[in-house]
Amino acid sequence: MQAISTILIMLVAVVISGVIVRMPRLSLPLPLIQIALGAGLASVTDFGVRLEPDVFFLLFLPPLLFLDGWRMPKEGFFRNKATILELAFGLVFFTVFGVGYFIHWMIPSMPLPVAFALAAIISPTDPVAVSSIAGRLGIPKRLMHILEGEALFNDASGLVCMRFAVVAALTGVFSPAEAAVSFLWMVVGGILSGVLVTLGVGIAKGWVSRRFGEETGSEILISLLIPFSAYLLAEEIGASGILAAVSAGMTMGFSELRGQDLASTRVQRAVVWDAIQFTLNGLMFVLLGEQLPHIVRRAIGVVGETGHTDPVWLLIYVLAITLALGVLRYLWVWVSLKLTIFRMGQRRAGQKTNRPSRRLIMATSLAGVRGAVTLAGILTLPFTLNDGTPFPARDLAICLAAGVIILSLILASIGLPFVLKGLQLPPEPHHAREEDHARIAAAEAALRAIEAREHVLSTISEEPDIWAAAAAHVMDRYRQRIDALDGEDDAETGAPNLNRRQFAIELDLWKTGLNAERQEIYRFARGRQLPGETVNKLVREIDLMETRLNEAV
Structure with a gap:
């Protein structure tokens, strides 16, 4: 007590x-x-707190270093x-x-x-x-x-x-020769431990999610367990648990570019990790x-x-x-x-x-x-x-x-x-143009995905006119966004009065478009055409929009 x-x-x-x-x-x-x-x-x-060194090290460092590597x-x-x-x-x-x-x-x-x-x-x-x-x-x-x-x-x-x-x-x-060999093993073993644990967990998690669906709470808990698992595995084989936690975080950052997690998982996971880091x-x-x-x-x-x-x-x-x-x-x-x-x-x-x-x-x-x-x-x-x-x-x-x-x-x-005060450094590259280009490309990818989904579903649906109207409305909003990014006037049109059926169809098409946008942004990231900060910003915007849509259902 x-x-x-x-x-x-x-x-x-x-x-x-x-x-x-x-x-x-x-x-x-x-x-x-x-x-x-x-x-x-x-x-x-x-x-009278007595800090046990091994316990203190295990509880505090792996998650902090993992998050540093991740972000x-x-x-x-x-x-x-x-x-x-x-x-x-x-x-x-x-x-x-x-x-x-x-x-x-x-x-x-x-x-x-x-x-x-x-x-x-x-x-x-x-x-x-x-x-x-x-x-x-x-x-x-x-x-x-x-x-x-x-x-x-x-x-x-x-x-x-x-x-x-x-x-x-x-x-x-102290033997310099033994130290050199041990140092090499600690570095290589630690890095491999972190990479393998993160990739292994990612593969297993993806397999389960594809067959049984994704549960946000479980996904967040898994991300919390990864740094401890990598650390303990590395320590068990005599490697560096610290390097394992760092490499696990960096691997997590690259794994995210596949965009397999749900939007709600990414949003809530970021909040949880921010709280853990501060705490x-x-x-x-x-x-x-x-x-x-x-x-x-x-x-x-x-x-x-x-x-x-x-x-x-x-x-x-x-x-x-x-x-x-x-x-x-x-x-x-x-x-x-x-x-x-x-x-x-x-x-x-x-x-x-x-x-x-x-x-x-x-x-x-x-x-x-x-x-x-x-x-x-x-x-x-x-x-x-x-x-x-x-x-x-x-x-x-x-x-x-x-x-x-x-x-x-x-x-x-x-x-x-x-x-x-007044210190001048060589400026960081300005990515505003790249960001606008990525937004336009993502919107165009969304248009293609919405058009394809509307074409498929309207042919098998008993309500093809509703699908066509919903798709036209959603695609019109995307075209307005592209025109605004290209410097043209953004003439916002009021949303028509929608019945529940058309509203549900529009939600489906919006999610299709948002997913296509996200995948296009990740494609830019994998090709290193966008900096990580811009990728995180754009993906977060898309995730928040999708989360709001899910709450509107």
């Missing part, structure tokens, strides 16, 4: 944080508000893939070694494997935390695409590095706030192990680590952008290429906010070594990671508004 009460109170805190962040005069990122609410709860209650803007990723991969993998390894050695040098009492584990887990950035700041500051879309893609993949690389470091700390043995991220930060006083007290108790007695050294360590992260990130971003421009110059021989401004490099560096993944990962550090002795400097590592999360959020909230 106590556990249920604790969860409910924390959920209420998450709801309250959503209200506070919308207050016009308050300019704070959502994660900071949630951490403060958690700390406030800890000051007036004594929940990742594919076009933005492929356009900026070189920069994203350089940040997501190269920067993580650079950070692990650079910051890891720096932490061990600064705190000699922290063993090198533990320092590497801490460096690995504070290397991933958090797209949700960045988005909460971007919503108020207006981060350019192209930079946001880079940050989102980086955060998606550096979660996996950072957590895999942390896993190797923890194993080294537990066993006291899980909120709970993680509220938990951080609730645990923070206990973490600080325990860290103060072990600060003497670092050779100092004054607790202010904890703040000094956090400041030093955050500064080291910022410096290494600035250097890596500078090198990465230089390489990108060099490659562009080779492709565009004889054309002038713009050099990256210092403000762009600084904005990219400041936007590397740590968040939910860092919190989840650091809390999974084991309590004991293999011989049963306490894991060295565990409380200190958790305290330092929590401090880095909070400080990075504060620095981004303060620094980004000044750096982003």
